[in-house]
Amino acid sequence: MSTVGWHLCLVCELLVLIIAVSENVRANLPTFDEDSRMRILLLPFATRAGSTIYRVRASDPDFDHPLEFSFTSLKHPKLLSLEILPCGKQHSVCEANVILNEAVELDKIYELSLSVRDTSGGITTVFCTIQATNASSSATDSFQHLNQYLTVPENLPRDSVVDYFIARKNPNNIRGIRVELRQSWNFRIADKLAGSDRTNCSIILEQPLDFETQTVHILRILAVNAYVDNRLDTRNVVEVVIYVFVMDVQDTPPFFVRAPPITAVSDKLEIGKVVLRVKAEDGDKGNPRDIHYVIMVDNNPFAPFFFMEPQTGELKVRKKLVPLNQMVRSKAPFLLTIMAEELGSLINEANTTTTVDIALMVEDETNDPPEFNSDRYAVFYVWFLTNL
Ligand SMILES: [Ca+2]
Ligand SMILES: [Ca+2]
Ligand SMILES: [Ca+2]
Structure with missing residues (x-):
């Protein structure tokens, strides 16, 4: 065989190979199922925007899944969206929900195309129309x-x-x-x-x-x-x-919406005066219960100086506060525990109370002359002076 003839043969073989490959690619394109490719869709014009109107199905001979579905329309690019359902190599078909995004007009015809693409890049497109009819959408x-x-x-x-x-x-x-x-x-x-x-x-x-x-x-x-x-x-x-x-069912305790963490109180504040106010609400919002408030005494030596208005959450002075100056170091805060409780709760019902700690700080404003806490200082003073 001559060199020219040999080259011609090689070109012929290459052409055959290219044709064979392209035929093969064409043969392995994904395809829409005959009965689930929409084509001419009659749609009740009152169909609610946002609802699913069709399920398209497609398969790929090579199982090049997942298949990707898409939609195009020159005149109505936002008419539809596609919700692709999970699909893997083990699935024989892949599916997508066609969702209507916009209301349609009676008797109007909408033209669009649907495409399906496999992971190898093979694409199949079908042309479809949607015709809005006066069918019941009930x-x-x-x-x-x-x-x-x-x-x-x-x-x-x-x-x-x-x-x-x-x-x-x-x-x-x-x-x-x-x-x-x-x-x-x-x-x-x-x-x-x-x-x-x-x-x-x-x-x-x-x-x-x-x-x-x-x-x-x-x-x-x-x-x-x-x-x-x-x-x-x-x-x-x-x-x-x-x-x-x-x-709503009663299953959530109250929570404090107001509880000042620290409050300065003058030791001159009179009996019955308001020190601070707390507020709590039922965590159950459907039918919230009223709340009442109490001070937790629990051997707290500071609790007897105050009382709580159960309905309003006002903490008031019960007795003179001056002795508090002796009970706490200068300006040291002390704690009171306030409990909020849901009114009307049943015996043994859980989640009906909550507590919060608030700090109070007594400010010494009585301006009394300083006093010795012990007469030993005086004795020491006299002894010191007489021995100079
Ligand atoms: Ca509840
Ligand atoms: Ca609940
Ligand atoms: Ca509750």
């Missing part, structure tokens, strides 16, 4: 016995069933119905098929509630392949929101 078509407003006490035991509802299947969809709860740590959904056209769902408390931390829980429930009137509505997901309002 959840009652897809669900039965659904109560969207639930009230639950905060001390409900874990694993309690909070409520039940039924989700109806779309008879035009060959896939089964599946009910999911998104983004809720406190609750879970258990669903159980109840015939070919419906599934029974229980909302179960997964983690304890706490009114003091969170008073309302919003449960985003997605029913995949739920019943819709396919003549005017081709969503393959119906989203419904359930609001769980937490009822």
Whole structure:
């Protein structure tokens, strides 16, 4: 073979190789599932902005997961967003929720494209339209016995069933119905098929509630392949929101909102005068109890000099304070313990009291002439002078 012929052969082989490789790449692009790629979506025009309207599914022959979904629209770039569900190499398909971000107008047609990309960079794009129809967007078509407003006490035991509802299947969809709860740590959904056209769902408390931390829980429930009137509505997901309002239960002690840490008190302050004021509030805010205040005596020698107005939290002078000058070193602070207690609490009920220490510092303003504490000084003074 001539040198020219040999080179031609090599070029031919390279071309074949390039074609083969490109065919291979094309063959291994990710693909949308035929029945879950949206294409022409009929959507009730009253669908709430923020709700999930579709679940797209795609797979990759090489399992180059996770697949990345994206959406583009020249005229309506903010119409949708995609919530990509967790997907790994062990999954046969990857999924994403299509979320409507803006309200749609009746009879208007929205054009957009959906793309899916694998980790090797292969991309498949499909063109879709969304047509807003006057179909009902009421959840009652897809669900039965659904109560969207639930009230639950905060001390409900874990694993309690909070409520039940039924989700109806779309008879035009060959896939089964599946009910999911998104983004809720406190609750879970258990669903159980109840015939070919419906599934029974229980909302179960997964983690304890706490009114003091969170008073309302919003449960985003997605029913995949739920019943819709396919003549005017081709969503393959119906989203419904359930609001769980937490009822307050007495489980939190009071806390001080005002308790001056140190207060200077004149020893001339008269009996009955206010020294300071404390204030506490019930930590249970749903139905807070009134608070009353007492001084903890507990062998505290300073406590008898004061008394507490139980309702107002005013600390007042009970008896003359001048003797306090003898009991404490000059300007040394001493402590009083004040207790705040919830009124109306039951016997043996926990978490109904709290205490705080406050410091008082007596200021000597009586200006009496100095006195000897002991006559020994006088004796020593006389002895010292007579022996000079
Ligand atoms: Ca609580
Ligand atoms: Ca509480
Ligand atoms: Ca309380």
